[in-house]
Amino acid sequence: MTEPLLSLENVSVRFPIGRRRHVTAVDGVSLELREGETLGLIGESGSGKSTVARAAMGLAPIAEGTVRWRGKDVSTFNAKERRAFSEAVQMVFQDPHSALDPRRTILQSVREPLDVMGRGNKKDRREVAAKALEDVGLATQMLSRYPHQLSGGQKQRANIARALVTNPKVLVCDESVAALDVALQAEILNLLQDLKAEYDLTILFISHDLSVVSYLADRISVMYLGNIVENATTESLVEQSLHPYSEALLSAQPLVHDSSEGRRIVLKGDIPSPVSPPPGCRFNTRCQFAQEGCREVKPDLVEVLPGHASACLRVDELYADRLGRTVAS
Amino acid sequence: MSLLTVEGLRVHFGHGDTQVQALHDVDLTIEPGEIVGLVGESGSGKTVTSLALMGLLDPRSSRIEGRAVLDGKELWDEKGERKTPRHEIPMAMVFQEPMTALDPVFTVGYQLMETLKVRRGMDKRAARAEALSLLDAVGISDPKARMKAYPHELSGGMRQRVMIAIALACDPKLLIADEPTTAVDVTIQAQLLDLIKKLSRERGMSVLFVTHDLGVVSETCDRMITMYAGRVVERGPVKEVLAAPGHPYTAGLLAALPSPESRGGRLATIPGRVPPPGDVVEGCIFRPRCPYAQDECRTEQKLIALTDTREVRCIRSREIDFEGVAS
Numbered sequence: 001m002t003e004p005l006l007s008l009e010n011v012s013v014r015f016p017i018g019r020r021r022h023v024t025a026v027d028g029v030s031l032e033l034r035e036g037e038t039l040g041l042i043g044e045s046g047s048g049k050s051t052v053a054r055a056a057m058g059l060a061p062i063a064e065g066t067v068r069w070r071g072k073d074v075s076t077f078n079a080k081e082r083r084a085f086s087e088a089v090q091m092v093f094q095d096p097h098s099a100l101d102p103r104r105t106i107l108q109s110v111r112e113p114l115d116v117m118g119r120g121n122k123k124d125r126r127e128v129a130a131k132a133l134e135d136v137g138l139a140t141q142m143l144s145r146y147p148h149q150l151s152g153g154q155k156q157r158a159n160i161a162r163a164l165v166t167n168p169k170v171l172v173c174d175e176s177v178a179a180l181d182v183a184l185q186a187e188i189l190n191l192l193q194d195l196k197a198e199y200d201l202t203i204l205f206i207s208h209d210l211s212v213v214s215y216l217a218d219r220i221s222v223m224y225l226g227n228i229v230e231n232a233t234t235e236s237l238v239e240q241s242l243h244p245y246s247e248a249l250l251s252a253q254p255l256v257h258d259s260s261e262g263r264r265i266v267l268k269g270d271i272p273s274p275v276s277p278p279p280g281c282r283f284n285t286r287c288q289f290a291q292e293g294c295r296e297v298k299p300d301l302v303e304v305l306p307g308h309a310s311a312c313l314r315v316d317e318l319y320a321d322r323l324g325r326t327v328a329s
Numbered sequence: 330m331s332l333l334t335v336e337g338l339r340v341h342f343g344h345g346d347t348q349v350q351a352l353h354d355v356d357l358t359i360e361p362g363e364i365v366g367l368v369g370e371s372g373s374g375k376t377v378t379s380l381a382l383m384g385l386l387d388p389r390s391s392r393i394e395g396r397a398v399l400d401g402k403e404l405w406d407e408k409g410e411r412k413t414p415r416h417e418i419p420m421a422m423v424f425q426e427p428m429t430a431l432d433p434v435f436t437v438g439y440q441l442m443e444t445l446k447v448r449r450g451m452d453k454r455a456a457r458a459e460a461l462s463l464l465d466a467v468g469i470s471d472p473k474a475r476m477k478a479y480p481h482e483l484s485g486g487m488r489q490r491v492m493i494a495i496a497l498a499c500d501p502k503l504l505i506a507d508e509p510t511t512a513v514d515v516t517i518q519a520q521l522l523d524l525i526k527k528l529s530r531e532r533g534m535s536v537l538f539v540t541h542d543l544g545v546v547s548e549t550c551d552r553m554i555t556m557y558a559g560r561v562v563e564r565g566p567v568k569e570v571l572a573a574p575g576h577p578y579t580a581g582l583l584a585a586l587p588s589p590e591s592r593g594g595r596l597a598t599i600p601g602r603v604p605p606p607g608d609v610v611e612g613c614i615f616r617p618r619c620p621y622a623q624d625e626c627r628t629e630q631k632l633i634a635l636t637d638t639r640e641v642r643c644i645r646s647r648e649i650d651f652e653g654v655a656s
């Protein structure tokens with residue numbers, strides 16, 4: 001198999017909170033981003049999705065584990081490699097307002113990453129920025145406008161253009177369509193697919209919205225309290241999930257043409273605080289299948305079907321039919 | 330008799346030359362115990378409709394026209410001024426962001442008890458007992474402990490439950506819920522939707538459920554109303570409308586939804602934007618964005634009956650084949 005473009009190996013990220021206390025936002029996460037794919041990352045807020053994104057970009061304090069870019073540990077990069085890496089992995093944020101400087105024109109904002117890098121002369125940089133703006137569908141007359149003169153959708157397009165000017169290999173989209181109405185969301189999702197083809201992009205697409213992720217992603221990783229609990233192709237995850245949390249998440253998604261009657265698993269309570277996560281399986285406080293052992297042993301993420309991994313102690317027994325296995329009792 | 334009847338509701342903002350009209354002759358009825366979804370993109374006029382009914386629009390910068398009767402009581406007079414004192418109107422509202430409606434410096438218990446004293450004339454003891462029972466009714470565990478909590482100490486889902494409890498303290502026959510689940514996770518949304526349905530069923534309480542999410546409407550509401558640019562453009566029973574929309578705008582909203590089945594394909598879009606109040610559109614208000622527009626659409630459209638239970642503001646509704654939409 002070809003080497004992944006970007007990978008996380010057993011990565012943990014801890015943040016200090018107050019004196020001698022820490023929160024483990026990401027706990028031993030392994031993830032592979034293969035060239036040309038769109039990998040979706042879903043989970044409730046607070047599950048650690050944004051921190052994974054920042055870790056993948058080398059922007060989070062890694063306590064344990066390794067982030068690799070084309071097989072090489074990014075912590076060993078020299079200045080030149082580091083710069084190439086940061087150009088190659090770009091982020092599109094959720095809030096289209098905050099990422100653009102209100103005092104700069106759209107063209108200036110989009111050109112800025114190139115200015116910072118000091119790449120080429122000013123005219124070249126302007127051309128690259130103008131081309132990116134054209135590629136995201138912003139008309140030439142928008143270039144001299146200021147953010148407040150743009151609609152939400154136009155601002156998000158400008159943000160995407162800004163991420164594209166360094167000609168990245170990887171685009172990390174963190175809730176990039178969450179703030180948009182459905183019609184605008186559809187426009188941006190279409191745009192991302194076009195750009196992916198045109199720029200040969202690999203995409204890490206983070207969202208709490210399963211319908212958006214399952215539309216866009218080739219594979220999906222499901223996060224819960226800092227852990228990846230399930231990993232599969234989109235089809236396999238949507239049609240035959242092998243983890244109680246993913247199933248609950250899937251079933252909670254309100255659907256237009258499918259009544260939820262009898263299908264919905266309503267989880268009790270909120271996601272616990274990652275400051276003091278439950279022992280054993282972190283999902284045990286909300287899992288309808290939790291047993292004694294689930295409070296003692298922490299399940300590993302295990303490949304239970306080809307390309308489909310689940311972190312549940314009871315996976316064989318709960319999903320015997322989907323696994324095509326008979327349970328020894 | 331309908332619980333709520335609204336006829337020709339208009340809302341104007343501003344004065345003189347800068348005055349703009351945000352709502353255009355909105356008609357609306359809600360039956361006792363019914364959950365009615367109000368949908369449309371942002372800027373369609375959903376919140377203005379809700380605030381107008383609640384009497385929460387600032388009279389210095391807005392003007393209301395039309396008629397609204399709730400439970401037999403006129404909500405305002407010909408001049409658009411409140412007719413019935415607020416505490417006599419059995420209506421309450423919950424908002425998208427509970428922190429804007431909850432007071433950060435008072436405990437949950439205090440805010441709940443104050444509402445009960447003012448709206449239901451209860452004394453301290455009765456208010457306390459009722460507050461505890463309301464917290465229990467909205468699914469908050471250990472109500473006694475939660476009474477002492479400040480809003481910021483609660484999770485988003487909990488705050489929304491507290492908001493609902495405060496709304497229930499007004500003993501409403503109509504609950505207006507404006508995007509109550511938009512800011513919470515799907516798992517919490519599922520809990521809140523179940524709660525709202527349960528409360529509606531148990532108390533015979535009607536709900537005007539404002540949302541931009543058609544999935545939520547499908548799972549929660551009996552009837553739905555699509556709003557566009559301050560106008561009702563379609564209404565009817567949820568199942569029927571979603572199975573076969575009658576207005577190109579409703580159809581467009583449906584077709585733009587992503588799903589695993591549409592993976593790899595392009596999503597339908599609705600080019601352009603909702604025109605803000607004051608923008609002049611000749612003829613059908615949706616015409617600049619409508620893929621089916623023709624010459625006959627150059628006249629202003631009225632709501633016309635499609636069936637006994639359905640209405641649309643589109644002259645071409647019957648001829649259009651919304652192919653691929655009603656899947």
Ligand SMILES: Nc1ncnc2c1ncn2[C@@H]1O[C@H](COP(=O)(O)OP(=O)(O)O)[C@@H](O)[C@H]1O
Pocket residue numbers: 015016017023024025043044045046047048049050051052274
């Ligand atoms: N800089 C930080 N300092 C302290 N805690 C943080 C920081 N960033 C994230 N966290 C915590 O880590 C957890 C995961 O956060 P995040 O990665 O933002 O989750 P998600 O994107 O899935 O909502 C949360 O509990 C959050 O409060």
Ligand SMILES: Nc1ncnc2c1ncn2[C@@H]1O[C@H](COP(=O)(O)OP(=O)(O)O)[C@@H](O)[C@H]1O
Pocket residue numbers: 342343351369370371372373374375376377378604605606
């Ligand atoms: N107080 C106000 N003054 C002027 N315009 C307003 C005011 N409140 C809302 N509007 C405008 O009315 C239109 C409808 O707004 P709103 O009801 O909030 O839409 P929705 O809730 O459907 O997103 C929007 O164009 C909005 O900008």
Ligand code: SF4
Pocket residue numbers: 243244245281282283284285287288289290291294299311312313314315
């Ligand atoms: S390990 Fe136990 S608690 Fe965790 S998901 Fe599996 S059954 Fe549920």
Ligand code: SF4
Pocket residue numbers: 576577578613614615616619620621622623625626630642643644645646
């Ligand atoms: S009247 Fe014409 S423009 Fe208006 S919605 Fe119908 S087809 Fe479209």
Ligand SMILES: [Mg+2]
Pocket residue numbers: 049050051174
């Ligand atoms: Mg996040």
Ligand SMILES: [Mg+2]
Pocket residue numbers: 375376377507
């Ligand atoms: Mg609104």
